[in-house]
Amino acid sequence: MMDPVCGMEVKETSTYRTMYKGKMYYFCSPHCKTAFEKDPESYLKGGPRGMPHGH
Amino acid sequence: MGTDQSLRLKKEEELKILGMHCATCEVTVTKAISGVKGVQDAKVNLASGNARVILQGARLKEVVDAVRRAGYDVALQKFTGRVRVSEEESHRLVDILEGIEGVVYARVNPTSGLVIVEYNPVTTSSEKIQQELERRGYRIEIKEEKLSRSSDFKDLALRLLVGAVISPLTLINIPLLQLILSIPVVFFAGMRFHTGAYRALRNRTTNMDVLVSFSSLTAWIYSVISLLFLHSGYFFDSASLLVTFILAGKTLEAYIKERTSSEVVSLQSVKATKANGEVVDSRKLKVGDVVLVRAGEVIPADGVVDEGEGYVNESIYTGEPLPVKKVKGDPVIGGSTLTSGFLKVYLTRAGERTYISQVIEALREAEAVRIPIQGLADRISAVFVPTIIGIALISFALWLYAMHETLTFSVLIAVAVLASACPCGFGLATPMAVMVGIRKLLRKGIVVKNGESLEKLGKVKTLVLDKTGTITRGEIVVERFQEYIQGAVELASSLEKLSGHPVGKAIASLSSSSHRVEGFTEMDGGVYGKVDGQDVLVGRPDLVKKNCEGEPRGDVSVCVNWKVGGDFWLNDQMREGVREVVEELRTRFRVIIATGDSSMYADRIASELGVELRKGLTPEDKVELVRQLREEGGVAFVGDGINDAQALKEADVGIAVATGTDIAKYAGDVVIPSLTALPFLLRQSHRTVRKIKENIAWALTYNAVLVPIAAGMLYPLVLPPEYAALGMAMNSVSVALWSFVQ
Known part of the structure; x- marks a missing residue:
């Protein structure tokens, strides 16, 4: 499993997760999750962009 | 070795210190304890007479020795028991005993099998020590148990009695008789002042005892010299009355404490x-x-009613003065009173696990507090006594040399100055007010775990309230639902049966049939799983929108195979009295509701109460919110002490709303029985802080007025030393009494 925001390896046991278009995504941190939820398409199309700044 | 390891562990002990009666004593004892190697921290409270010590490596024995070396004593309890132990083992037993928490000294005589253990009654009991020993394979039979030292009050009262009976007789104007009668008063009744003064001077500090001792001894010695050589004037009566009046004040103060x-x-x-x-x-x-508990009796520990019924006054726990009916199966709290009826109670918690023991534990901790303003009082009292001695000497010199008064008059003035000044009020100002304030709160079921929070509450600008459980009952119900795909509600209900979330439970209760669920996953805002092979997602509108076709309209919706198949509207009833409380709070604070719930229901509540709303927050978001708000001023977070633990800790004051009787498990500085107790907490904390300030101001003014009068400022009106002493005694008494008016 890969965090779609920062590209880090994450396990399915991560509590930071969400579902988008019927597929589960897992994150390394709440920051990545929040960033993804704001604009999922850009990460899915453009790939991971590293840790988001600011929260 | 096991014992060595346990020595390195951090341990907290609370000791009852005897013989402290002024602010400087507090400093001396703190210094003495802190000076022991292996003591990490020491906090001494004058009003309660307690010292909290954090040991890291030091043995309790060393702390007690240090306190005793400084001239004070520690209240210890002692028991004598019998044990069967061999000569070689006896040393090891002593080692084990002294390693047990709360044990100070242990002596074992292998010949007689006699064990004498002195322990700290505040943190342990003979039963606990016995149990601990049994765990390690020693059986001990306890013979007798007695308190090593009697109370401070009793000692003072005895001395006062001697002073009060004899002092009036010293007014009979026969010098020799006066001399004889004054001896027991000055040297027995007043002995604790002389030893206190000696102790302080030996420790290179000064205290109130120095003033009392100096003034009474000066008056007495001068009178003796006068009787033998000068024949100029005697004031054995002043010396005696001075001691008696101050004793009266001290006795009253000890009684109040x-x-x-x-x-x-x-x-x-x-x-x-x-x-x-x-x-x-x-x-x-x-x-x-x-x-068995009969009407009028106190329920001795926590438990459930096994038989019988009756009305129980649980005000210590809920703040509610009206008795509550209890029948079989109802929980009861130790310390509450059965007002009528008869109960047979099966105990579920006893000893230190009971609610009331936890309350006492929390209060002890809270009372050891130091509020910043007390620092000012401490600085004053450190220089106070030397300053007063200086003023006494200057007044003496001025009257004798500049004003050409008699030696007798000048000595009298100096004695009056010494006797009039009292540093005690400064030391009592904070602890007395805090102690009274905390107890007033307790009567309303509010438990203060951190005394500093009383002062911090005064600086709070924003109140952040949790919704579920705090404002509402926390019993979410599905008010209504609509189904667009047949069977969607039943599928949602089956899926939610695996969820622990309150919303999940409400939806789960809609249907009793259960389908096979695979791949159950919980996430923020919803749950997903395959139910009977179909993709089912139940969640908040934002989650549903991202995954399903169709428009979600309810607070929560269900998707079947990625199509919106049903909507649920939720409700959670507001707790009684919340509306009025929030209305009152809104006039003085910025009130924000912070909730994890993102349903429309949260909006409805917020608009009904007329407060700001931050919804859909994770516990981390709540912490972040508190952090941001703190930049604008003090923040108090009111919430569930378990789920909101982090936010409670982040806030300046964390207020946990009790949902059970296990205080220890709540985070936060204060535990309140319900949101409706909040206004009282805010008012009371304000009163307590105001009281501290008043006490300090009062102690200052008192001295500022009395000392100049004693020095002869209003000449020809002079203050005889015994009246100056009466004034001094009344200073600390008035601070103690004034603290009650909160």
């Missing part, structure tokens, strides 16, 4: 009748015991 601190503690030990008729001390009760 003892009464205040015993009020709650007395609940710890009551007589309990077991089901078999045996009457035991409540501290000896165990989980599983069944006790």
Whole structure:
């Protein structure tokens, strides 16, 4: 499993997760999750962009 | 070795210090304890007479020795028991005993099998020590138990009695008789002042005892010299009355202190009748015991009603003065009173696990507080006594040399100055007010765990309230639902049966049939799983929108195979009285509701109460919110002490709303029984802080007025030393009494 925001390896046991278009995504941190939820398409199309700044 | 390892562990002990009666004593004892190697921290409280010590490596024995070397004593309890132990083992037993928490000294005589253990009654008991020993394979039979030292109040009262009986007789104007009569007063009744002064001077500090001792001895010695050589004037009567008046003040003060601190503690030990008729001390009760409680009696420990019914006053726990009806199966709290009826109670918690023991534990911690303003009082009292001695000497010199008054008059003035000044009020100002304030709160079911929060509450600008459980009952119900795909509600209900979330439970309760669920996953805002092979997602509108076709309209919606198949509207009833409380709070604070719930229901509540709303927050978001708000001023977070623990800690004051009786598990500085107690907490904390300031101001003014009068400022009106002493005694008494008016 890969965090779609920062590209880090994450396990399915991560509590930071969400579902988008019927597929589960897992994150390394709440920051990545929040960033993804704001604009999922850009990460899915453009790939991971590293840790988001600011929260 | 096991014992060595345990020595390095951090341990906290609380000791009852005897002989402290002024602010400087507090400093001396703190210094003495802190000076022991292996003591990490020491906090001494003058009003309660307690010292909290954090040990890291040091043994309790070393701390007690240090306190005794500094001239004070520690209240210890002692028991003598018998044990069968060999000569070689006896040293090891002493080692084990002294390693047990709360044990100070242990002596074992292998020949007679006699064991003498002195322990700290504040943190342990003979039963606990016995149990601990048994765990390690030693059986000990306890012979007798007695308090090593009697109370401070009793000692003072005895001395006062001597002073009060003899002092008036010293007014008979026969110098030799006056001399004889004054001896027991000055040297027996007043002895504690002389030893106190000696102790202070030896430790290179000064205290109130120095003033009393100097003034009474100066008056007495001068009178003796006068009687033998000068024949100029005697004031044996002044010396005697001075001692007596100050003793009267000190006795009254000790009485007030003892009464205040015993009020709650007395609940710890009551007589309990077991089901078999045996009457035991409540501290000896165990989980599983069944006790009988008759009308008017105190329920001795926590448990559930096994038989009978009655009305119980639970105000110590809920703040609610009206008795509550209890029938079989209802929980009861130790320390509450059965006002009518008869109960047979099966105990579920006893000893230190009971609610009231936890309250007492929390209060002890809270009372050891130092509020910043006390720092000012401490600085004053450190220079106070030397300054007063200086003023006394200057006044003496001025009257004798500049004003050409007689030696007798000048000595009298100096004695009056010494006797009039009292540093005690400064030391009592904070602890007395905090102690009274905390107890007033307790009567409303509010438990203060951190005394500093009383002052911090005064600086709070924003109140952040949790919704579920705090504002609402926390019992979410599905008010109504609509189904667009047949069977969607049943599928949602099956899926939610695996969820622990309150919303999930509400939806799960809609249907009793259960389908096979695979791949159950919980996430923020919803749950997903394959139910009977179909993709089912139940969640908040934002989650549903991202995954399903169709428009979600409810607070929560269900998707079946990625199509919106049903909507649920939720409700959670507002708790009683919340509306009025929030209305009152809104006038003085910025009130924000912070909730994890993102349903429309949260909006409805917020708009109904007319406050700001931050919804859909994770516990981390709540912490972040508190952090941001703190930049604008003090923040108090009111919430569930378990789920909101982090936010409670982040806030300036964390207020946990009790949902059970296990205080220890709540985070936060204060535990309140319900949101409706909040206005009282805010008012009371304000009153307590104001009281501290008043006390300090009062102590200052008192001295600022009395000392110049004693120095002869209003000449020809002069203050005789005994009246100056009466004034001094009344200073600390008035601070103690004034603290009650909160």
